Structure formats: structure tokens, C-alpha cells
Amino acid sequence: MVTSRDVARLAGVSQMTVSRVLQGSTKVAAGTRDRVLAAMRESGYQPNAAARTMRTRRTATIGVVVADITNPFYPQLLEAVGRALGEAGQRMVLWNAPDSGGTSALEALDEGTVDGLLFTTATETSPGLADAVERGQPIALLHRGLDGLDCDQVTTDNVAGGRAVADYLVGTGHTRIGFLAGPDLPATARHRERGFRDRLAELGHPLADPLVARGGFSHDVARSATRDLLSRQDPPTAVFCANDLTALGAVDGAVSLGKRVPADVWVVGYDDIAMTSWDSYDLTTVRQPIADMSRAAVRLLLARIDDRDRPARVEEFPCELVVRGSTAGTPQPSAVDT
Amino acid sequence: MVTSRDVARLAGVSQMTVSRVLQGSTKVAAGTRDRVLAAMRESGYQPNAAARTMRTRRTATIGVVVADITNPFYPQLLEAVGRALGEAGQRMVLWNAPDSGGTSALEALDEGTVDGLLFTTATETSPGLADAVERGQPIALLHRGLDGLDCDQVTTDNVAGGRAVADYLVGTGHTRIGFLAGPDLPATARHRERGFRDRLAELGHPLADPLVARGGFSHDVARSATRDLLSRQDPPTAVFCANDLTALGAVDGAVSLGKRVPADVWVVGYDDIAMTSWDSYDLTTVRQPIADMSRAAVRLLLARIDDRDRPARVEEFPCELVVRGSTAGTPQPSAVDT
Structure with missing residues (x-):
């Protein structure tokens, strides 16, 4: 039966250090912790999870x-x-x-x-x-x-993020703006929508119900909703999406109709996932x-x-607007100061 | 102290069923299991993990x-x-x-x-x-x-997958073929390479060393390697990538140089992740x-x-070649039968 004393000897540390590692103490340096864990594996030491938890009440x-x-x-x-x-x-x-x-x-x-x-x-x-x-x-x-x-x-301040996108789009001259809302439950989606919606209204360009699509946070739903929006008689000139995954879906919806982003429609996402900076999307978004x-x-x-x-x-x-190639204008002070 | 008897009463099942759920038995219907788990939560029942594991030796x-x-x-x-x-x-x-x-x-x-x-x-x-x-x-x-x-x-049969891509590219007329290999360690990457390389050689078009880029499974590395390949005097007409993530990087590398896929270069990936079917990539790949x-x-x-x-x-x-828009030909019987 291998004991913690054996582990300590093998790792070249005190038994107290082994015990600290088992307790998940933050006082052990990462390198020491790794050496102790390696010694445990090497020696076949098997701390009993149950006994250990009862003794130390910590699993790390x-x-x-x-x-x-x-x-x-x-x-x-x-x-x-x-x-x-x-x-x-x-x-x-x-x-x-x-x-x-x-x-x-x-x-x-x-x-x-x-x-x-x-x-x-x-x-x-x-x-x-x-x-x-x-x-x-x-x-x-x-x-x-x-x-x-x-x-x-x-x-993050999702309300401020939504407001920043409204300021940006109105400040660059858009008035017919589409919105792909997320699901109703998550606070993130609700706050982004509230900030975006309230700020657009303050700026004198309230969201038009027919240009709002409501659905899940999925690429497919967003793609199809964007195809609907862009097939209207009066399509939006810009679409804000409540997260990046749906913004990628919006770009693909536009691409599937032979539309160019941003020449035919601007797309803005939210989150700044790695993919948004990839050349095929090059998406303007809000960074968390x-x-x-x-x-x-x-x-x-x-x-x-x-x-x-x-x-x-x-x-x-706080969050930050990151402007890339899916929109074609630099942020400007908006028409109305608050 | 809430007991398993209380849980059984609340869930309307026998104590044996509660015990089976705790043991992770596969004999309990999913609906019943959910009811028992709900009853456990509702009643505040706290099975002791340690005691339970010692008794049943199963955590499910x-x-x-x-x-x-x-x-x-x-x-x-x-x-x-x-x-x-x-x-x-x-x-x-x-x-x-x-x-x-x-x-x-x-x-x-x-x-x-x-x-x-x-x-x-x-x-x-x-x-x-x-x-x-x-x-x-x-x-x-x-x-x-x-x-x-x-x-x-x-x-999956990664060797066969690599061979299928070689058959496809040679069968559609490519002779100058690039390859973005994955890392050396994973068997998946090694087997895909072996199948692809061996089959190309059998077909009389062995891989040319200068057209092989070796690196990690990352978008950035693949993008940069593809930019190098496509900037050569004699760029490859098709690039096979050892997984989809790197194939997306290869497409973006081409896009970043103003090249069109597949008009200027074909790109083939491996895995069939959801993103490969998105309009911006529309990637030919091998499905697992x-x-x-x-x-x-x-x-x-x-x-x-x-x-x-x-x-x-x-x-x-077995795996399966899925042909999409990043290549422009349908699979053909290859020049040499095996």
C-alpha cells in the first residue's frame, strides 16, 4: 500500500505539501503541484476520494x-x-x-x-x-x-453593447435596420435587445416589427430568417444579430441569395468568437x-x-465594438447625444 | 433526514427502483429515472457519494x-x-x-x-x-x-478516407496537389496521410515535398501555409487538408489572396463538421x-x-466522401483500379 509519505519522498517535498495538494490548497506552486501529482501517478498512490473529501472537504x-x-x-x-x-x-x-x-x-x-x-x-x-x-x-x-x-x-454590460450597435448603425446612415433576436430566456439576449431597441427609438429610428426575426441561437434559423428579410420589397440595409453564431448564419443567408456583404447588406454580430475574424466572414461584432x-x-x-x-x-x-469588413463605415458620434 | 424510502413514496415507485437509479442501472425507463431524480431534488435527498460508491460501486x-x-x-x-x-x-x-x-x-x-x-x-x-x-x-x-x-x-477507416480523396482528385484531372498534414502524433492524422500519400503514388502522382505543409490542427497555421503554397510559381490546383478546421483555414488563406475556390484552387477537408455545409465555405470533405x-x-x-x-x-x-462547392467535379473511377 503506497502512502502519502512515499509520494512525498518521491516528489522531494514534505508530507504537508502532499496533503496541501490533496486539499487543493492554492498555496502550492504549480510546478510543485505537478511534481506531486506525477509522483502520485508514478507510485500508484490512490487517495480514497470519499475518505479524502470527508477529511479535507475539498476536491480542488x-x-x-x-x-x-x-x-x-x-x-x-x-x-x-x-x-x-x-x-x-x-x-x-x-x-x-x-x-x-x-x-x-x-x-x-x-x-x-x-x-x-x-x-x-x-x-x-x-x-x-x-x-x-x-x-x-x-x-x-x-x-x-x-x-x-x-x-x-x-x-458584461449587454445593454451598453446593444446601444453601441444602434449608435454605430444610425451614425453611419442606416434607417431600415433588421434585428435577429435571440431566444427569450437568456438575460444576455434580452439585455442586448433592450439596449439596441431603446437606443434606436431614442435616435428616432425605432425598430420596425416586420424587420425583427425571433428565434433560437442557431445558424440555420438565422440563415433562413435573413433570407426572408432580404427577400422583402424593402429589405433592411443592415442586420444586427444577438450573437455571432446567428450573424454567421445571416451572412450565409445573404451569400445564398447572391448578395454581397457589406455592399448589399451590413451584418453585425455579438461576442467576437474566433471565427468572426476569419476572412470568409470578417464580421463586425461586440467583444466580450x-x-x-x-x-x-x-x-x-x-x-x-x-x-x-x-x-x-x-x-x-464593459464591452467593445470591433469594426471589420462586414460593415463599411467607421463609428461616428451619433445624431443624438445622451 | 430524508431517506430513499421518502424519495420512493414521492416518485410513486418502489424503493428498489430508487436504488436502481442510484446504481445507474440501465433497467429503469428514462421517464421513471427522471421522476426519481426529480423526487430526490424536491425532497432534498442527498445520497452520500462515497457511501453510495462503496455500496454499489457505480456512479452512472x-x-x-x-x-x-x-x-x-x-x-x-x-x-x-x-x-x-x-x-x-x-x-x-x-x-x-x-x-x-x-x-x-x-x-x-x-x-x-x-x-x-x-x-x-x-x-x-x-x-x-x-x-x-x-x-x-x-x-x-x-x-x-x-x-x-x-x-x-x-x-473510422482514415486510411480509406485518405485514399478516397486521392482517387477523387486524380480522377478529376489534378496532378499538382498540395497537402496540409496534421500534427505527427494523432493516429487519425497519420492514417489519413498514409492513405492519401500511398494512393497518389499508386496513381502515378506522388506527393511533391514542396507542396506538403506540416503543422498543427489550427486555422491560423493552415491559412498561412496555404498562402505560401498559393504564392509559389507553380501553385497546387487542389489542396487536401487533414481536417476540416485546417480546410477552413485553407479557404480563408485563398480568399485573403483574392483567389476563388474552386475556380483558382480546390479545397478538400476531413470530418464533415457542421460549418463545412455553410454557404461561405461549402466544403468538400470526408464524413465520419x-x-x-x-x-x-x-x-x-x-x-x-x-x-x-x-x-x-x-x-x-467506413467513411464517405461528401462533394460540395469547394471542388468542381463529381467523383470518377480513378485511372488505376486496385
């Missing part, structure tokens, strides 16, 4: 819940979260929860196989989420916030600072795990 | 290891695996292991928080993998196989049957968990 593992990993935004966000967790000496496990909304992850938290959870796609209908927060479980929201839920939340957001969320969650009684914090990051 | 949770979720192929594969696991009454947890190669997942398996592991991106250097297989841990490989590793493996492969891998892994002594099986699925 954080669960992350995501609703749709086939939307390329989420793999990028998860990569950033994984990096932030790694920097903090924590491991990441993922739950992709298209239907169940993270029920399995909440079970794992209750069972103690993870120390805390980051929800990236929470909505008001996420089953069990509000209940778990109320019971004091360490849970933080990243990307999608939830009004009225008393837990740590890291988001996902590396900074991820680090902030990890920091808040780890602080919460250490102290469940600290007051919940909401951190909202 | 399978870990899946992936190396790069930002390559869109993997989210699609994970979605298919998640669906196959759901059909089998199993939960999925994911490890994204760009550096550590699944060490954390292997630890979770040793500790009993998952019942088995599916590796989707195994290579000969995956740390601890061969050792864990040797110790009899339930591990199956999906997508990337490993010669000489005695475990269940589900792959990921839904069938995922179900096969889940079936083999669950059988292995039930019986660790059964002989390991290797299942190899």
Missing part, C-alpha cells in the same frame, strides 16, 4: 455548466475558464446540459465531488439552481446573469473580455468556497 | 476526455456522445485536457467518481493512459485509436459517422464496466 475541482457546446462561443469561454482555474491550482470538469440544465452538476456539488459550480448558461428556469443557491452552495454565474438571484455573478471575466468568476467562486457568508458580488465588464 | 457517470474543444469537431462529437450516454441512462462529465492529457480524469476514475472513461484524443504520449488500461480500468478510445493498446476502440461511432463506444465501454475480463474489441467504421 470546480464544475462548469454549459448549455450548448456546439455554439462556438462556449468552447472559447470554457477554454478561458479552464486556464483561469489552472492558474488557481483548480481542476475543471464540465457538464453539457442541453436539457437538464445542470441537474447532474448540482448533484455532484451536493455529493461533494466538486467544490463549487460555475453556471455559464443559467436562466430563470434552470432546475434546482435557485434552490441550491438558497441552501448556500458555492455557485457563481458567468456570462449569463440572473436578476434577483443572490449569488456571485460576472457578466472573456479572459478577464473568467478570472473574475473563478476568483469570486473560490472566495465563496472559503467563506460562504461573504456578501454576493455582481461584476459587470 | 462516464467521463469523456478531449484535447481541444475549440476545434469544432469535438463539440459535435461530445454532443453525440452525450446523446448516446443519455440513451443508456448515463451522465457525462467532460475533461478538456490540452496539456495534462487526461490526468485529472484518470484520477477521477481511480477515485471512483466516474465508472469509466472515453478518450477522444488519445496519443501514445497521453500520460498514464496505457498504465490505467493495463491495470484493467474501464477505458475506451473513440475517434483516435492507438495501435497496440489492449482496450476497446472505435475509429459520429452518431453511430459514439453509440458503439458507449456500448463497448458499458459492457467493459460490467465485465472487465471480456476481450477488447476494435470497431472501425
Whole structure:
């Protein structure tokens, strides 16, 4: 039977350090932690998860819940979260929860196989989420916030992002503007729409209902909605899409009709996923600072795990309009100052 | 203290059924399982993971290891695996292991928080993998196989896929053919290259070294390599890429030089990710049957968990050339029959 003493000897560290690594302490340098873990594997040391959890109450593992990993935004966000967790000496496990909304992850938290959870796609209908927060479980929201839920939340100012796009499009002379709204539930989609809609109205060019398409966050739905919009007698001259995936669908809808972007129609997305900078799309979009957001969320969650009684914090990051080739004008001061 | 008896009463099932759900038995209908899980949550029942694992030795949770979720192929594969696991009454947890190669997942398996592991991106250097297989841990490989590793493996015939592309390009008249090879380690990349290279040689048009670019599986590297190829005095008339992500990079490299695909250069990818069918790319590629492969891998892994002594099986699925707009010819019988 291999003991932690053997591991310590093999790794050339004290038994206390081995114990700290097992407890997921952030006081161990990454290099030392790697050496201890390597020694554990090499020696065949098998800490008993159950016994360890009971003893230390820490697994150094954080669960992350995501609703749709086939939307390329989420793999990028998860990569950033994984990096932030790694920097903090924590491991990441993922739950992709298209239907169940993270029920399995909440079970794992209750069972103690993870120390805390980051929800990236929470909505008001996420089953069990509000209940778990109320019971004091360490849970933080990243990307999608939830009004009225008393837990740590890291988001971007999606209202300001929507407003910035309205300013940009009206400031460059557009008046017939289309909008591909996202689904109703996510706060991100609702806030982007509110900012965009309110600012357009303030600028004297309120959104026209027939130029608004409502649907899911999918490429296919967006492509088909854009084909409908562009086939109208009075097609929009610019289309704003509530996320990048749908903006790529909008570009492809235009391409499928033989239209050119931006000569025939401008397209603007939201998120700044890697693909938007690829030559075939070269998409104007609104950038979320996902590396900074991820680090902030990890920091808040780890602080919460250490102290469940600290007051919940909401951190909202600014976002930034990134102008590329899918639009043909530079941002201008808009007609109306606010 | 809520007991499993309370859960059974609330769900309207027998205590045996509750126990079966806890054990991850496949004998419980999905609807019943959902009802029991809902009752557990509603009643606040907290099975002790440790005690439960010791009692039943089953968590009904399978870990899946992936190396790069930002390559869109993997989210699609994970979605298919998640669906196959759901059909089998199993939960999925994911490890994204760009550096550590699944060490954390292997630890979770040793500790009993998952019942088995599916590796989707195994290579000969995956740390601890061969050792864990040797110790009899339930591990199956999906997508990337490993010669000489005695475990269940589900792959596609990547050699045949590479050969099919060679037949297609030579059969449509190409003789100056470029190749963007993948990294050296993954069996998928090596087998695709071997099939493509051998078949081109058999057909009398061996690959010319200067037309082969070797690099990682990234869009940026592929874009830049393609720009180099197409800037030559004698540019290739067609480029085969070892996966779709790099083929999208090759198209963008051509676009960035003002070249048209397929008028100036044909591009062929491999995998058939969703994006290849989008209008802006419309990419000819080789399709892997990921839904069938995922179900096969889940079936083999669950059988292995039930019986660790059964002989390991290797299942190899056929793949299929899908011709789209990035090439301009229909497949023809090639000049040389084999």
C-alpha cells in the first residue's frame, strides 16, 4: 500500500505539501503541484476520494455548466475558464446540459465531488439552481446573469453593447435596420435587445416589427430568417444579430441569395468568437473580455468556497465594438447625444 | 433526514427502483429515472457519494476526455456522445485536457467518481493512459485509436478516407496537389496521410515535398501555409487538408489572396463538421459517422464496466466522401483500379 509519505519522498517535498495538494490548497506552486501529482501517478498512490473529501472537504475541482457546446462561443469561454482555474491550482470538469440544465452538476456539488459550480448558461428556469443557491452552495454565474438571484455573478454590460450597435448603425446612415433576436430566456439576449431597441427609438429610428426575426441561437434559423428579410420589397440595409453564431448564419443567408456583404447588406454580430475574424466572414461584432471575466468568476467562486457568508458580488465588464469588413463605415458620434 | 424510502413514496415507485437509479442501472425507463431524480431534488435527498460508491460501486457517470474543444469537431462529437450516454441512462462529465492529457480524469476514475472513461484524443504520449488500461480500468478510445493498446476502440477507416480523396482528385484531372498534414502524433492524422500519400503514388502522382505543409490542427497555421503554397510559381490546383478546421483555414488563406475556390484552387477537408455545409465555405470533405461511432463506444465501454475480463474489441467504421462547392467535379473511377 503506497502512502502519502512515499509520494512525498518521491516528489522531494514534505508530507504537508502532499496533503496541501490533496486539499487543493492554492498555496502550492504549480510546478510543485505537478511534481506531486506525477509522483502520485508514478507510485500508484490512490487517495480514497470519499475518505479524502470527508477529511479535507475539498476536491480542488470546480464544475462548469454549459448549455450548448456546439455554439462556438462556449468552447472559447470554457477554454478561458479552464486556464483561469489552472492558474488557481483548480481542476475543471464540465457538464453539457442541453436539457437538464445542470441537474447532474448540482448533484455532484451536493455529493461533494466538486467544490463549487460555475453556471455559464443559467436562466430563470434552470432546475434546482435557485434552490441550491438558497441552501448556500458555492455557485457563481458567468456570462449569463440572473436578476434577483443572490449569488456571485460576472457578466458584461449587454445593454451598453446593444446601444453601441444602434449608435454605430444610425451614425453611419442606416434607417431600415433588421434585428435577429435571440431566444427569450437568456438575460444576455434580452439585455442586448433592450439596449439596441431603446437606443434606436431614442435616435428616432425605432425598430420596425416586420424587420425583427425571433428565434433560437442557431445558424440555420438565422440563415433562413435573413433570407426572408432580404427577400422583402424593402429589405433592411443592415442586420444586427444577438450573437455571432446567428450573424454567421445571416451572412450565409445573404451569400445564398447572391448578395454581397457589406455592399448589399451590413451584418453585425455579438461576442467576437474566433471565427468572426476569419476572412470568409470578417464580421463586425461586440467583444466580450472573456479572459478577464473568467478570472473574475473563478476568483469570486473560490472566495465563496472559503467563506460562504461573504456578501454576493455582481461584476459587470464593459464591452467593445470591433469594426471589420462586414460593415463599411467607421463609428461616428451619433445624431443624438445622451 | 430524508431517506430513499421518502424519495420512493414521492416518485410513486418502489424503493428498489430508487436504488436502481442510484446504481445507474440501465433497467429503469428514462421517464421513471427522471421522476426519481426529480423526487430526490424536491425532497432534498442527498445520497452520500462515497457511501453510495462503496455500496454499489457505480456512479452512472462516464467521463469523456478531449484535447481541444475549440476545434469544432469535438463539440459535435461530445454532443453525440452525450446523446448516446443519455440513451443508456448515463451522465457525462467532460475533461478538456490540452496539456495534462487526461490526468485529472484518470484520477477521477481511480477515485471512483466516474465508472469509466472515453478518450477522444488519445496519443501514445497521453500520460498514464496505457498504465490505467493495463491495470484493467474501464477505458475506451473513440475517434483516435492507438495501435497496440489492449482496450476497446472505435475509429473510422482514415486510411480509406485518405485514399478516397486521392482517387477523387486524380480522377478529376489534378496532378499538382498540395497537402496540409496534421500534427505527427494523432493516429487519425497519420492514417489519413498514409492513405492519401500511398494512393497518389499508386496513381502515378506522388506527393511533391514542396507542396506538403506540416503543422498543427489550427486555422491560423493552415491559412498561412496555404498562402505560401498559393504564392509559389507553380501553385497546387487542389489542396487536401487533414481536417476540416485546417480546410477552413485553407479557404480563408485563398480568399485573403483574392483567389476563388474552386475556380483558382480546390479545397478538400476531413470530418464533415457542421460549418463545412455553410454557404461561405461549402466544403468538400470526408464524413465520419459520429452518431453511430459514439453509440458503439458507449456500448463497448458499458459492457467493459460490467465485465472487465471480456476481450477488447476494435470497431472501425467506413467513411464517405461528401462533394460540395469547394471542388468542381463529381467523383470518377480513378485511372488505376486496385
